[in-house]
Amino acid sequence: MIRFHLKCDQDHAFESWFQSGEAYDKLAASGMVSCAMCGSTKISKSMMAPAVSTSTSVTPPKPSAAMLAELRKRVESASEYVGSKFVREARDMHDGLVPERPIYGEAKPHEAKKLLEDGIPVLPLPFMPSKKTN
Structure with missing residues (x-):
């Protein structure tokens, strides 16, 4: 990563x-x-500097509720919810079996890890999908 x-x-x-x-x-x-x-x-x-480990623990800032709500709105309006079919859909798009399109859905941690290991770019969402029509 x-x-x-x-x-x-x-x-x-x-x-x-x-x-x-x-x-x-x-x-x-x-x-x-x-x-x-x-x-x-x-x-x-x-421009970025390389990450340097320090002895002091640094806690990253937490996104605000408004930022998360806006992100949810953008993801849900610009992507198709595929629910539990996410892993299959992501793999099929990567393999060229179905047309590429923005999707979001649900995957178990080991399934998401396998997608990443196979070179399929996926990102976790900082919220649970609100659309549950699968």
Whole structure:
């Protein structure tokens, strides 16, 4: 996993984790990386320094409820909920068996790990899907 410092064309800065640099490039090229503040998909990597371990524990800031609500709204309006079929759909899209499209759904941790190990870029959502029509 790699963390990138990103910036949108509206100058909003944010961070996100990706399986690899290649996974980021693929997601960004398909418009699936967007700014949580304004929704822009015109994203670029910002200058980053390597992570350095210190003896002091640093707690990352928690996203606000408003930010999570906005992220949920964007994900649910721009993606198809596939529920428990998420793993199969993601793998079928990666293998070219079905057309690529933005999806979200549910996967067990070991299933998500296997997708990542197989080079299929997936990200966990910081909320449970509200649509349960599968």
